[in-house]
Amino acid sequence: MLAFQTTPAQIVALHDDERLDDELAAYLTASGYKVNGPERRSWRNSLPALARHLCALGYGDLDALVEYQLPRSSRRIDVILAGAEPLTMRATYLVVELKQWSEASRYDDDGSVLRVNYLEQPQLHPALQVQAYCAYLVDYVEKVREWPNAVHGMAYLHNAKRDHIPDLLRERSYQSMVWTPDKAEQFPVYLERKFHRVRHPQAAYRLLTSPIRQSRQLLSLAADEVTNRALFPLLDEQRAAYELVLRGVRWAEEGRGKRVVIISGGPGSGKSAIGLNLLAELAREERQIAHATGSRAFTRTLQQYARRQPADPAQRTRPLFSYFMDFMDATPDKLDVLICDEAHRIRARSTKGSRQGSKPQVQELIEAAKVPVFLLDDNQVVRPDEVGSVDTITEAAGQLDLEVDRIELGAQFRCGGSPRYERWVLHLLGLARAAPYRWKGDERFRLALVDSPEEMETILRGCQDRGESARISAGFCWPWTHRAQNGRLVPDVRIESWARPWNAYDDYPPKGIPTSAYWATDPRGFGQIGCIYTAQGFEYDWSGVIIGKDLVVRDGRFVSDPRKSCDPAIVNGEGRVIARNADRLIRNTYKVLLTRGLRGTLLFADDPETQAFLSQLIPAPHRPGRLIAPGVRRIDAVRADRPAGSHTGTPATPSERSDTGSMPARSGAADGELDER
Incomplete structure (x- = not known):
């Protein structure tokens, strides 16, 4: 390190x-x-x-x-x-x-x-x-x-x-x-x-x-976390946020008033880990609790993992893991704690069938529990009807005359913990003021541009075959045939001679294919292309991202073209753009997709000019079919064995390692290998 x-x-x-x-x-x-x-x-x-x-x-x-x-x-x-x-x-x-x-x-x-x-x-x-x-x-x-x-x-x-x-x-x-x-x-x-x-x-x-x-994927341990504590050590602001929620529970029990807790942070800052640790502790204390999200995939996956444990069924199925809309008719303060994960996906109003809530959804969630907890990232809004933000929740709490405890998380636990990569993504997508710049390399996280989706798939399949999770996701720029044909998903995502299907659309996919909710966590999800709605909230070791033609480079900068989107939330059936903030939604979408990987990301752009621009910023794999990690000379042997008193104060910095992004090869590595020495 x-x-x-x-x-x-x-x-x-x-x-x-x-x-x-x-x-x-x-x-x-x-x-x-x-x-x-x-x-x-x-x-x-x-x-x-x-x-x-x-x-x-x-x-x-x-x-x-x-x-x-x-x-x-x-x-x-x-x-x-x-x-x-x-x-x-x-x-x-x-x-x-x-x-x-x-x-x-x-x-x-x-x-x-x-x-x-x-x-x-x-x-x-x-x-x-x-x-x-x-x-x-x-x-x-x-x-x-x-x-x-x-x-x-x-x-x-x-x-x-x-x-x-x-x-x-x-x-x-x-x-x-x-x-x-x-x-x-x-x-x-x-x-x-x-x-x-x-x-x-x-x-x-x-x-x-x-x-x-090895990096542990959050949801693959969700069930164990509900029954066994301390699987996710919480650091600094994470632990402070956790303790503030427990304080809110104690204060509510003592009649000292109700408080709203807001925990904000970027991708990989540990928001969901806080939620699951809270769930474990509060379940152990036999509190009335619920965990809610606005994501079908995220909630269904939590339900699936929880049901694997032979513990009390009342804390293993749907009453524990819910959706934001499920609290439309909730009795005020019936719950001790309501954990609202991915709260940036809160809608303006709850809708269930033909019914619509009579009050803002954020107000329903605040009223449902003595201690409502909101975990969110303002920069992950990807649908025009999502209104969750720190300001929205704070304003709603103020209207109910409730005090707010807020913690902002600053650490990064995804993307190899690399602040360099996180900052690079923001600059690349135009979400920071300065222009994009060349990736300088980082031993904590691997990034490479591939020449084709075939090369991306070959490399990632090698990872998948070695038991390391890998997925390919793409911008929503291809039509989506919802129903299988002849017992197979239709390969809608087409780039020249390469074609693959989107992840399954409904709950009854062809045999051997996971439902959309489990695309990111079921090993059989490799081979289908994930969209923003199945990738958001999840993580996997190695991520492949295909940038579609809804975000292209022209004159040296990224510009959005919502007309090229096939997302019904952005474009209607006649091809008319219906989302007012389409540009920001598209950029946020790619920010989410580019920050799913725990260890590395491969990138490819469908638009030739965009691919050429990226080739000036991102190194290619060392050779086709292989992505080899930079050598890690954390500290050389001479310094390790130096005699006492000969310290120089010189750190083992990236200048002493391979920090050019060239990804040198290791002898004996198999094709398709991402190697970490």
């Missing part, structure tokens, strides 16, 4: 030379992150405080991994100290979260969420924050999973006193320690038990080069 590898002694030297924040900023910029002023100030204030403390206690030569990026996530840990246990000389690690806070106050009753004066959003207690980082490391990093007790966690608050930071009213452990200056006498004792002063030559290397556990 990525990290700026140095030592406490070197941190002090860089700070004294006034080079610390410049070195770290250069490293993060090369890794695809944007660095702001507050982040630089944090490095200057907090890192030297920790480093000088360690040097004074004789631990200046420990390996320090600064800004360590968590696997499969854009979230970073401030510092991981790597060394050896004094008696066994076994590798051991201390995860350190640095805070400049001088004081904080409780935002909820047990201190899980705190209010910090100069920060707008409620903040997760740093003890819970660092504990979650430790759990995440143990969960994903294979070398750490072998010895989980080697991972400890500490929040280091160098400006605070013990009484100025609320204590947690829950069990504490070595993964949730909090240090303040008035606890100074405890730190030397802890370090003597945890670390040998002599540097361990392999501890940092083992962590940085460890194999990473």
Whole structure:
């Protein structure tokens, strides 16, 4: 994984030379992150405080991994100290979260969420924050999973006193320690038990080069999550949002008023993971709960996975997983919690058959539960009748005289946790102010342009055959024959001699073909082309995206042509554009499709001029039929084995790796292989 590898002694030297924040900023910029002023100030204030403390206690030569990026996530840990246990000389690690806070106050009753004066959003207690980082490391990093007790966690608050930071009213452990200056006498004792002063030559290397556990697809574990907890470790804002909902439940139970919780974030920021963790906890507490979406595919898939578990049927079928329209006649506050996932798909009014709701759908959902929770992304609206947004929900809550708790999620857990790829997509589609630019490569996520849909299918079939999920989706630019003919789906998506069918339309597809609701999760979905309505809300390891002629490049920029769309929500039967915001809906559609992949995306454009433009921005696979990942030289062997005292402070940055997007080959790799070393 990525990290700026140095030592406490070197941190002090860089700070004294006034080079610390410049070195770290250069490293993060090369890794695809944007660095702001507050982040630089944090490095200057907090890192030297920790480093000088360690040097004074004789631990200046420990390996320090600064800004360590968590696997499969854009979230970073401030510092991981790597060394050896004094008696066994076994590798051991201390995860350190640095805070400049001088004081904080409780935002909820047990201190899980705190209010910090100069920060707008409620903040997760740093003890819970660092504990979650430790759990995440143990969960994903294979070398750490072998010895989980080697991972400890500490929040280091160098400006605070013990009484100025609320204590947690829950069990504490070595993964949730909090240090303040008035606890100074405890730190030397802890370090003597945890670390040998002599540097361990392999501890940092083992962590940085460890194999990473395969990405887990959210919905494939949904049933287990409802019956077993902690399958999805929640980090930072995710955990803060989770705790705010639990606080709302407690407050409602105590008669302290009803609150609306809004959790917003982009694709892969963990919104659905929060919802499922809440579902698990609230089901365990035997609360009256429901989970609702506006997506037939998403809801049906949750129902399918839940029914696989032999637990209480009342919490395994339709009463638990519902649709937004199902609350048209709901008794006010009958539910303790209503989790509204994909809330950007809220409609103006509920419609069931010939009936239409008498009030806005968002009001129905708010009134249905004591604690209504909305999980959404304002930039994923893809139909003209979808009105869900942060502003819409906030306004509806205000009209009902209800207070709102809002958390905005900033991390990225899809697309390899690559902020570089997420930003590149926004620029490519014209959803950011600046123009598109060439993809520079990122070891966390693979992107390539293929010459044909045949090549895309060949590469992705190789992934699918190895047990890695892969799907091809496309813009809604081809007609859709809804009924099978002669026992087969009709191959409506045609590009020259290549033709494939859309995913099944109804609940009774030909034998061997999943229904549309399960296209993204059933392995038999490979071979059909997914549309926006079956792909949205889902994820798979490898994604192929075909850009149709509704979004083409002319004069060096993308322009939409809604007349080329076959989506009945955008164009009617006479070919007339009926959606007022068609341009934004089309761009949002491709943003969703391009952010489904966990590990990589292949791209092809049906329009020749668009394909030529993309060829200037995106590298091709190394050779036809193969997409090979960039080599990962996380940290070279010379540095790993260097003698104590020879630290240079130089990070293992992308400049030391293959960061050109050229995707070099590996000897012995089979055709069609996407390889990750």
